[in-house]
Amino acid sequence: MFCQNMAPRRAVNARNGDQLPPPPLPRTAEELNALLEERISAAIAQYEANRTQDSGGPSNARRNGHGDSSGGNVAQGCTFKQFLDCKPMNYDGAGGAVAFVRWTEKTEATFRMSKCTADQQVIFATGLFVDEALTWWNL
Structure with a gap:
């Protein structure tokens, strides 16, 4: 017989039985x-x-500028040369907002492919500015 005043039964998870x-x-x-x-x-x-x-x-200690003492790359991140090998597009500041959004999306895809860290991304992205964009950045 079903009793409506009774709370529903809950299954006891064997793995969580000891937890509060x-x-x-x-x-x-x-x-x-x-x-x-x-x-x-x-x-x-x-x-x-x-x-x-x-x-x-x-x-x-950052003995060699790469974060390790062996002279090689850090396990995470990339060098500017490795980033440029992915052939990122330069941004000249022309084309308005649409061109900027497209450049941003392509540059973010390049960052993912080259596995750059977040602090490297800012430095490397500013290295892609040319003409008016570079002038604006240097203000």
Whole structure:
């Protein structure tokens, strides 16, 4: 017989049987802001820890300008020559917004192909400016 006052049965996950239930959801704006601040701080701390670990730690001296002492490339990123080997298009500032958006999309695709890091992307993209775009950038 089916009882309508009875709560539905929940399947017990064998892997999660030992875990505590999640904390209750925040009820006020202050509780929500505190929870967001806590979670964001934890995420940033985890990101920084991973970034430091991936780069060899803060004591990893940049002896040769590449981040390692062997004289070779870093495991991640690329050189400007490797980036130019992908034949990126120069941007001259002509053509308006449509030309700029197309150039941006093609340049982003080139960054993905060459596996450039984010800090390299800014430097390398500015190396593609010519004529009016270069004049604007140098202001």
